[in-house]
Amino acid sequence: MTPIVVPWSWIVLGLGGVAGTVLITLGALGLRRRKRHGIESVPAADAEALGALPELDLSETASSVFHRWDPRFKIASLIIFSFVVVSLHFWPPLLLCLGLAAGASAAARTPLRRASRRLGAMSGFLLMLLIVMPVTVPFHEGDRLLLIDGLPILTLNLRGLELAARIATKAVVVALIMEPLLSTCPFSVTLAAVHRLGVPLVLCQMLLLMYRYVFVFRHEVQRMWVGMTVRGFRSRSGWETMASLGSFLGMLFVRSMERTQRVHEAMLCRGYTGAFPTTVRFDAAPRDWAWAAFWITAAGVAFILDRWGSVFRALSPIS
Amino acid sequence: MHLSDGVLPTAVAVGSFAVTGLCLALSVKKTNGDDLPKIAVMTSAFFVASLVHVPLGPTSVHLLLPGVVGILTGWSAFVSIFMGLVLQSLLFQFGGLTALGANGLMMGLPAWCAAGIFHYVRGRSAAMEVAGAACASAAAVALASLILAGLLATGGEDFFGVAKIAVIAHLPVVVIEAVIAAFVVSFLRRVKPELLDAPMGWRSV
Numbered sequence: 001m002t003p004i005v006v007p008w009s010w011i012v013l014g015l016g017g018v019a020g021t022v023l024i025t026l027g028a029l030g031l032r033r034r035k036r037h038g039i040e041s042v043p044a045a046d047a048e049a050l051g052a053l054p055e056l057d058l059s060e061t062a063s064s065v066f067h068r069w070d071p072r073f074k075i076a077s078l079i080i081f082s083f084v085v086v087s088l089h090f091w092p093p094l095l096l097c098l099g100l101a102a103g104a105s106a107a108a109r110t111p112l113r114r115a116s117r118r119l120g121a122m123s124g125f126l127l128m129l130l131i132v133m134p135v136t137v138p139f140h141e142g143d144r145l146l147l148i149d150g151l152p153i154l155t156l157n158l159r160g161l162e163l164a165a166r167i168a169t170k171a172v173v174v175a176l177i178m179e180p181l182l183s184t185c186p187f188s189v190t191l192a193a194v195h196r197l198g199v200p201l202v203l204c205q206m207l208l209l210m211y212r213y214v215f216v217f218r219h220e221v222q223r224m225w226v227g228m229t230v231r232g233f234r235s236r237s238g239w240e241t242m243a244s245l246g247s248f249l250g251m252l253f254v255r256s257m258e259r260t261q262r263v264h265e266a267m268l269c270r271g272y273t274g275a276f277p278t279t280v281r282f283d284a285a286p287r288d289w290a291w292a293a294f295w296i297t298a299a300g301v302a303f304i305l306d307r308w309g310s311v312f313r314a315l316s317p318i319s
Numbered sequence: 320m321h322l323s324d325g326v327l328p329t330a331v332a333v334g335s336f337a338v339t340g341l342c343l344a345l346s347v348k349k350t351n352g353d354d355l356p357k358i359a360v361m362t363s364a365f366f367v368a369s370l371v372h373v374p375l376g377p378t379s380v381h382l383l384l385p386g387v388v389g390i391l392t393g394w395s396a397f398v399s400i401f402m403g404l405v406l407q408s409l410l411f412q413f414g415g416l417t418a419l420g421a422n423g424l425m426m427g428l429p430a431w432c433a434a435g436i437f438h439y440v441r442g443r444s445a446a447m448e449v450a451g452a453a454c455a456s457a458a459a460v461a462l463a464s465l466i467l468a469g470l471l472a473t474g475g476e477d478f479f480g481v482a483k484i485a486v487i488a489h490l491p492v493v494v495i496e497a498v499i500a501a502f503v504v505s506f507l508r509r510v511k512p513e514l515l516d517a518p519m520g521w522r523s524v
Contacts, residue, residue: 054410163477167323168325170325203343206362207406210359210362210406214363214367217364217367247502249387250506256363
């Protein structure tokens with residue numbers, strides 16, 4: 001019985017092409033959305049120059065398995081899962097994890113817009129890898145090369161494309177996990193859970209303060225930007241823009257430093273002694289343990305398949 | 320440029336988390352405990368500032384600001400940069416969850432380097448200070464690109480090409496960051512010079 005040989009190069013090319021197309025589409029979608037947003041918002045086009053700022057816990061009111069899962073177990077198991085995913089070397093366990101992550105994303109009722117924004121954010125870096133790696137990866141014995149007619153200098157190494165596609169897939173898996181991980185409970189609860197898992201309290205508090213003041217400063221920056229625009233500033237490449245932006249940032253730092261002082265004094269007035277009072281209480285039920293066991297088992301199976309999959313294949317009679 | 324998930328070998332990703340943890344501990348220890356909430360609020364300002372896009376020919380680049388953060392926060396710069404990167408990863412997916420340790424090293428160590436350079440020129444003539452800020456910022460971004468290249472190169476010779484291209488891609492950013500830092504520092508010298516003394520504990524232990 002002769003096995004049917006499918007050329008690996010076709011599969012690899014197809015996968016790379018699909019990944020590239022998906023990333024380009026998402027990037028383009030993100031760009032279009034940003035433009036549209038810029039027209040709708042009052043200070044026109046400032047979202048373009050200042051960058052949009054998404055909120056983390058918008059979909060916390062929805063209900064799903066992930067919303068009901070104890071945040072401590074959710075964070076610990078999903079982070080273990082992510083670390084296992086990034087250490088995989090072979091496609092079958094990786095695709096298994098991709099399926100799981102996509103399933104998790106769907107189960108957590110992640111809005112498509114938010115998932116695509118996360119994927120779009122990575123598209124630049126991953127596209128760079130997908131384009132650069134086939135060209136720069138050195139030739140090894142057994143590599144498949146792709147020659148383009150009429151371009152004898154440019155040889156594409158398919159192993160490089162496969163490597164880049166594998167990295168991109170890992171990044172996509174972790175990105176898909178992020179929304180179920182973060183936006184299924186309020187950010188303060190996530191941080192309380194992270195603290196229970198052993199991260200120093202002071203870092204969690206800093207993150208909580210930052211998550212609040214990022215939006216305050218974002219608002220401030222928008223107002224300053226409108227003021228600059230009204231006074232005739234236009235963002236172009238050139239010396240004047242750099243000088244104006246330098247002063248703009250300097251002013252932002254002066255204002256934020258003054259605000260920092262006021263915030264700190266207000267915190268002291270209200271009795272801040274180094275810790276925020278918290279009402280978050282965690283209660284582990286058997287269901288939480290079961291879900292954690294499910295994710296860690298899945299990660300373990302993927303890892304075993306990855307490391308010892310070839311052994312199983314060699315042992316099995318049909319090969 | 321921030322590393323995404325899955326690029327680094329797992330041992331390197333985990334190891335850089337350990338080194339980042341040590342640097343964080345040092346940074347927090349060198350910061351006056353009462354000042355940490357202030358650093359957090361300042362970090363939000365740096366975060367928003369880094370979202371500003373500087374037009375560059377047909378495209379635009381967003382600011383990295385390791386130099387400016389180092390100049391303004393001294394020893395606290397590492398914790399500031401790291402927390403900024405955490406928030407960035409959580410909000411935007413710029414920089415992967417498992418690559419946070421590596422990204423923290425890549426931006427945090429240069430911030431300390433910039434703080435050291437600027438501390439050296441602080442108190443000299445205006446021109447020296449502004450030039451020092453530009454040098455500090457340029458050195459920070461250059462160092463960041465070299466650390467990035469080094470981290471990429473741990474993946475084996477397959478990644479050498481990408482590492483080289485990453486360094487080259489940072490060259491225009493080096494120039495822009497240097498110019499912006501010079502303007503920021505010359506503005507702050509005139510408007511609020513005490514900000515440049517890294518009031519959040521460059522000298523205090």
